[in-house]
Amino acid sequence: MANPFTMGVASGEPLPDGVILWTRLAVDPLHPDPARPGGMPPRAMPVRWQLAEDEAFTRIVREGTAQALPAWAHSVHVRVDGLRPGADYFYRFRSGTDLSPVGRTRTADEETATRAVRFAVANCQRYEHGYYTACRHLADERPDVVFQVGDYIYESRQAGSYVRRTDQAGAASTLHAYRNRYARYKTDPDLRAAHAAAPWVTTWDDHEVLDNYRGAGDGSAAFLRRRAAAYQAYYEHLPIRVRPEGGGLRMYRRRTWGRVADFMVLDARQHRTATTLLGAEQESWLMTRLRDTPVRWRILMQPLFFGRRFVPGPPPNLRTDSWDGHQVERDRVVAAAGPAGLVVFSGDVHNAWAGDLKADFLDPASATVGAEFVCSSISSRPPVTDSQAVLGANPHLRFFDGRRGYLSCVASPDELRVAYRGVDYVDRRGAPRVPVAEFVIPGDGVTFGNASSK
Ligand SMILES: [Fe+2]
Known part of the structure; x- marks a missing residue:
């Protein structure tokens, strides 16, 4: 299967202690079949995610696995909390052996x-x-x-x-x-x-x-x-x-x-x-x-x-x-x-x-x-x-x-x-x-x- 991170990554909704991390799996973003959005198989797919303090991911502070569900077009919204306020973080996803691009995010101030x-x-x-x-x-x-x-x-x-x-x-x-x-x-x-x-x-x-x-x-x-x-x-x-x-x-x-x-x-x-x-x-x-x-x-x-x-x-x-x-x-x-x-x-x-x-x-x-x-x-x-x-x-x-x-x-x-x-x-x-x-x-x-x- 092709790399499914064709739509990139995103983060949002910063609070002083957390953010939302987003991606959507889609091997074929414009796939014409409504039953197969993004050309993905019609089943749940696990997506690993990591959040680190540095861009090289040597100081990982949170990680986990989210399920990308076909009902939500294999989109993933990870709610991360327990973070430091006013701080930069870096995040990425993995599906199988495919890695997403790295995103930079930031929490709101206290x-x-x-x-x-x-x-x-x-x-x-x-x-x-x-x-x-x-x-x-x-x-x-x-x-x-x-x-x-x-x-x-x-x-x-x-x-x-x-x-x-x-x-x-x-x-x-x-x-x-x-x-x-x-x-x-x-x-x-x-x-x-x-x-x-x-x-x-x-x-x-x-x-x-x-x-x-x-x-x-x-x-x-x-x-x-x-x-x-x-x-x-x-x-x-x-x-x-x-x-x-x-x-x-x-x-x-x-x-x-x-x-x-x-x-x-x-x-x-x-x-x-x-x-x-x-x-x-x-x-x-x-x-x-x-x-x-x-x-x-x-x-x-x-x-x-x-x-x-x-x-x-x-x-x-x-x-x-x-x-x-x-x-x-x-x-x-x-x-x-x-x-x-x-x-x-x-x-x-x-x-x-x-x-x-x-x-x-x-x-x-x-x-x-x-x-x-x-x-x-x-x-x-x-x-x-x-x-x-x-x-x-x-x-x-x-x-x-x-x-x-x-x-x-x-x-x-x-x-x-x-x-x-x-x-x-x-x-x-x-x-x-x-x-x-x-x-x-x-x-x-x-x-x-x-x-x-x-
Ligand atoms: Fe407009």
Whole structure:
């Protein structure tokens, strides 16, 4: 049998004492037979795993055997605990005599820590639109943790021109099709490198299931079956802690680094109703956390443009699929953060933006209560945007850039620093990393300024 570690390795969900280690066995990642995902035999397969303090695996601190089950497409999620906080570790898997690549991971800082955390933000990687060069640059930075805020895959078929082709005829709607869509994306070596370089914390947007879906969609059994299949495939291909259950998957959660950064990871899709974006339960969880956290930086990691973005011209001028469709709910979230302010990271729109969060977005003179940093995309093409007109119509929006890229950030008690890194092209490999812009919020502030380059 060929080496089954074709999809690489990953780790995620760092806590001060543990991480999740992930891999999936697949000798033939795009195998066409739904009964044999990844071309694997339909039986449980033992997978050995090791975690070490050094890359040469001379100081192994944990090891064991996990069962890769056909019901979960031979994916493996190993929950490792009892580790030291704020520490680097290295891990690998073995199946028979085949070894996986080595991954580097890192635990979160302990509750009392005040050291800086280095994190990256990425999103929107439509395979057909180009190469994942930005993931390669992100991997080279070896951050403490990577946040992926949605559109890890696109379920739909690309219309029009493409840079790379997926072999899928139409939109994914079955478990097999979703699995093979993830498998196709993971054939990209730069994406695998980014997973092997650092632990990831992910949340989804719409394209992991269906463009612009909300909650239970049309409420039909067919949609709920499709959503359950999509959620299962998401779980099978990412290093997350919680398994899907009853057709749902609990995604909203917080991940904390000491007293420095409280990352609240939101699910902007699953719990939506006609009137709420987060759903009552998630909103109540978020409110409590925002009010009570003693941590300096209250950070929302979520897919959708958060601040007001009025687009001049013919209606619709506000995007109702986003937070602009839920303005009262947005005001409640901002208010709950209080004077310490709120920092929001988002994606979805395939262009980079940054702006102030306002107590009243319609009144430019109202208090600034936080900041939003919108990450563009790893590869997904941007829409045609008259950025000057949008900046002019929204005085709280202060920055735009149209390149593909990611964010490279450092949070410490003294400041939050956000660097936009870009690439000038994705239609071929090898684009150099461009330092697009860098912003900093001082430790006692809520407003960002331009950072002097270091
Ligand atoms: Fe996207």
